[in-house]
Amino acid sequence: MSPTEPSAPLLAATGLQKSFGTNRVLDGVDLEVRRGDVLVLIGPSGSGKTTVLRCLNGLETPDAGVVAFDQGPVVEFGGKVSKADRTALRDKSAMVFQHHNLFPHLTVLQNVIEGPTQAHGVAKAEAIARADTLLTRFGLAEKRDAYPSELSGGQQQRVGIVRALALQPQLLLFDEPTSALDPELVGEVLTVLRELAAEGWTMVIVTHELGFAREVADEVLFFDGGVIVERGTPSEILRQPKMERTKRFLDRLL
Numbered sequence: 001m002s003p004t005e006p007s008a009p010l011l012a013a014t015g016l017q018k019s020f021g022t023n024r025v026l027d028g029v030d031l032e033v034r035r036g037d038v039l040v041l042i043g044p045s046g047s048g049k050t051t052v053l054r055c056l057n058g059l060e061t062p063d064a065g066v067v068a069f070d071q072g073p074v075v076e077f078g079g080k081v082s083k084a085d086r087t088a089l090r091d092k093s094a095m096v097f098q099h100h101n102l103f104p105h106l107t108v109l110q111n112v113i114e115g116p117t118q119a120h121g122v123a124k125a126e127a128i129a130r131a132d133t134l135l136t137r138f139g140l141a142e143k144r145d146a147y148p149s150e151l152s153g154g155q156q157q158r159v160g161i162v163r164a165l166a167l168q169p170q171l172l173l174f175d176e177p178t179s180a181l182d183p184e185l186v187g188e189v190l191t192v193l194r195e196l197a198a199e200g201w202t203m204v205i206v207t208h209e210l211g212f213a214r215e216v217a218d219e220v221l222f223f224d225g226g227v228i229v230e231r232g233t234p235s236e237i238l239r240q241p242k243m244e245r246t247k248r249f250l251d252r253l254l
């Protein structure tokens with residue numbers, strides 16, 4: 001099948017391995033993300049979920065494995081990875097972090113235009129126009145000139161999402177986007193994620209919000225000890241897991 005046909009995955013990662021010192025954090029991870037799909041990664045703390053996200057967009061360099069995007073780049077790790085490949089990988093996706101990671105000394109608008117203008121060479125006027133459209137869409141227009149410290153946690157995280165969208169990536173990566181929020185603020189961020197899923201964004205989300213995962217995920221991957229122990233539809237994994245390790249994890253969460 002030609003890689004440009006619509007059913008080709010947007011991204012395929014194979015054989016990802018990563019150790020920090022003697023700690024083997026990823027021990028051969030394979031995953032595929034199809035265009036428009038939402039992949040949810042679940043699993044205990046320390047199982048390697050964040051490291052996978054970081055490997056997918058080049059924030060972390062795997063010791064071995066391949067990260068291949070449809071229509072490129074195809075980056076093989078293990079040897080020397082060129083700067084061009086690394087940049088190409090980074091440009092494909094945008095990450096939303098657990099702690100929004102906004103620059104505290106920049107306004108909301110400045111935070112949102114920073115990536116497009118500095119990393120992608122977008123003209124400032126164009127970046128501002130794009131930012132204003134997104135801020136309006138996500139109910140943040142009046143916060144445009146505020147500093148992050150003047151926003152609620154939910155608003156900060158929504159700005160973090162707008163900042164990612166402003167990069168116009170093909171893939172959105174979310175690393176526990178609601179776990180640092182007060183419980184009453186979680187809903188507004190999940191609502192944004194649901195909207196993005198409904199719009200057809202391709203997303204990989206690390207989350208402990210299992211109800212949300214059940215609603216939006218096309219596929220759920222259960223990680224433990226640096227491997228994917230089990231994968232399937234939300235109902236297969238969350239309602240009828242086959243593996244003991246998955247059952248134990250879900251029992252602890254419920």
Ligand code: ADP
Nearest residue numbers: 020023025043044045046047048049050051052
């Ligand atoms: P999860 O997202 O599932 O909680 P992580 O991918 O964050 O798991 O971490 C997996 C393991 O890798 C943990 O043992 C963590 O301490 C370790 N780790 C992650 N990043 C680093 C790093 N930069 N240096 C050393 N160890 C790290």
